[in-house]
Amino acid sequence: MNLPLHKSIVAVGSAGLLALTLAGCGASEKSGAGSAKAGAGALECRDGRILVGVAKAESGFASFFDIAGRRGLEVAVDEINDSGGVKGCRLELQARDTKSDPAVGAQVAKALVDAGAQILVVADDFDTGVAAAKVGQSAGVLTLSLAASSTVFGKAVGDLFFSGGITTTELGRAQARYALDQDWKSTFQVIDTGLAYFTEQDEQFRALYEPTGGKIGKVEKVDSLGGQADFSAVISSIKAAKPDVVQALAVYPAVGTFVKQLRAAGVDTPVVGNITLQTKELPGLVGKSAADRIYYAAQIYFEGTGTDPAIDKFVQAYQAKFGQFPEQANAPGAYQTFMAINQALQQDKVVDARTAADTIRGQTALPVPGGTLSQWKDGYAIWDPAVIGLEAGAWSVKKTYQAKNLLGE
Template identity: 30%
Template sequence: MNRSHHRRVTGALIAVAAGTLLLAACGSSGSSDSAASSDAAPAGEACTVKVGVATGQTGGLAYVDVPSLEGFDIWVDEVNAAGGIDGKFPVETIVKDTRSDAAQSATVAAELLGEGISFLITPGDADPSIAAGQLAQEAQVPAMSWFGSSPVLPVAVGEFMFSNAFGDNAQARVLANYATQQGYTTAYTLGSPDSAYTSNLPRYFAEAFTSNGGTIVGEGTYTMGQPNFNVIADEIKALNPAPDVIMTPAYEPDFPTFLKAIRGAGINTPVLGTDGIDSPTTLALGETAEGVVYTTAGVLANEGPMG
C-alpha cells in the first residue's frame, strides 16, 4: 500500500467511525456550567464542530499518529469543502503534540478541553489514550483513539471513550488461528512489559495458540527502544526444538531491529506481527521482511468508505 493511499484509508476509517459522534457533540464545550452552555449554537443554527487532536506528533507513536492525522485532515478538507458534516456543520481541528507520553497526553487533553472542544482524538495506543480519555470522560466529551486496541480501553475510561480498532485479544486469536491453519505447532513469543500493547498481545496469542493444541517453546522480553536484539536472537537460535513460528507485537523502531537481528543470525523462521507494524518502514525492509505476516485493519475496495 502506498503512503498516500494509506493516509486516505486511515482518514476514511476514522471519519466513518467519528461522524455520528461529532454531530452529537456539536455545541458541547466540554463543560456543564451555564457559561459553557451559552457557547452552544441556538436550535436550528449551524455550529462548528471543534475537534481536539491530542496525539504523538513526535516520539515513539509518531509513525502511526502522524499519518493518521494526515488522513483525518484529508477528510476534514473534503467535508468542509462540501459545507461541513451534512452540508452544514464545519469541522475545526486543534492539534497538540503529546510527545508520545502518557502524562503529556493528559496535560494536552486538559488544555484542549479548556479550549471548548466538542470531540477529542487520542493517540494510537491505549496507555496514553486512557490518560487523556479519563479527562474527557469527566467533562462528558466524546473521545476516540486512532488505534488504541486494548480491549479494556472503553472499560478503563467510561461510556464516552471509543476506539477505532479491533481488540488485541481479537487480533491475537486471528494470528493464532492462522498459525494453526499453516500447520505450525510450536511458537516463540516476544513481548515487552513497557506497555499494555506489547505485554498483553503475546499472552493473548499464547492462550489462543495453546487452546488450538499448539505449544509455546519459549518466551522472551525486551525493553522498548533497546539498541539491539542479538542476545534474543541467540536465545531463539539455541532453542531445541526450534519454533515453527515467532510471534511479537514489537513495533518500530524495535521490530525492524529485531527482524534484522534474527535474519542476520540465520533464523528464517516465519514471524507473526500485529497492527503496530503496518507502516512504510516494514515494507521498506524488503527481503528482510520475507516471511512476515501481520494483522491490520482494512476495508474492502468496493464496499468501504474509499469505494
C-alpha cells in the same frame, strides 16, 4: 457544497506546545456523571464550525503512530467538509503535542477542552491516551481514540468514549489462528511487556493457540519502548529453540530492527505479529531480500497491490496532502473509524455528546470505506481481521477471518 480548508500553525506560549489548526470535523462528549460544564457536550455549529481537539504525540516514541493517525483523521475531515460538513457545518481540527507523555496528554486535553473543543481525539494507545481520555469524559465531551486496540480502554474511561482500532482480541486470535492453519505448532515469543497493547494480544493468542495444539516454548522480553537496538542474545535463543514460528510483539522501528537482525543471522523462520509491522518502510529497514515470511494481523490492507478502491482513493488523497504514502496502519485505521463516527454525527437526533454516544453504540454491520464495522462493544470497535503477508518483498492478503468465529460466537 465544497468547504474551504484553512491551515495555520500557532505557538502556545505557556504550555510550550504547538497547536495545529485545520478545517476539520469535531464533536463533543458529555460526562455520564453529569459533571460537565454547561454546553461542553453540545455539537451545535459555533461560529460556522464544530471544533475537534486532537491531543496526540507529535514527538517522542509514540509519534510515529500518532502522526499517522492524525493525518488519517485530516483526510477524513477534508472528505466530510467537501461533502458539506456535518449537517452543513464544517469541522475544524486543533491539534497539540502530547510528547508521548500521558501526563502532558492530560494537560493538553484540558487546554483543548477549555479552548472549546466539542470532540476530543486522543492518542492511539491505551497507555499514552487514557489520562487525556478521562479529561474528555469528565468534561462531557465526546472522546475518541480512532486507532487504539485495547479492549479495556472504554471501561477505564466511561460511556462517552470510543476506541476504533481493531482490538487486541482480534489481533491476538488472528495470529494464533493463522499459525495453527499453517501447522506452526511451536512458537518462540518476543514481547515488550511495557505496553498493554502487547500483553493483551499475548493473552488472546494463548487462549486460542494453546488449547488447540500450539505450544509457546520460550518467551524473551525486550524493551522496544526504551529503544533496544541489539537483539543478538534473543536471536541466539531462537536459533537454539528452532521454533516453527517467531511471534514479534514490539513497537516499530525496534520490531523491524529485530527482524533485520534475525534474517541477517541466517534465521528464515516465519515471523508473525501485528500492525506495528504494517508499514511500507519495513522492506527498506530489513532489506528487500530479508523482507520475506513476515505475517501480521491487521484491520485494513493498504500497503500493497489489489487494495479496495475506497482505500486507493484514501491513499491518493493522503499522498496529495502530505507528499508521501501513509507511513503506518493508524492512518487508514483512523480515517475508516472517523468515517463511521461521521455517519452517527450526521443524524438529526445527534445534538450533543450523549445522543452521539448512544447512536454510535447502535451501529452494526456498518459499511465504511474499505470495510465493514461489525459492532461496538464496551466502547471499542469490532472488525474482521486480515492476515497480511510480506513475501519476497511483496504484500498480499493471506487470509481474512470473521471476528465472531475467532471469538467462538
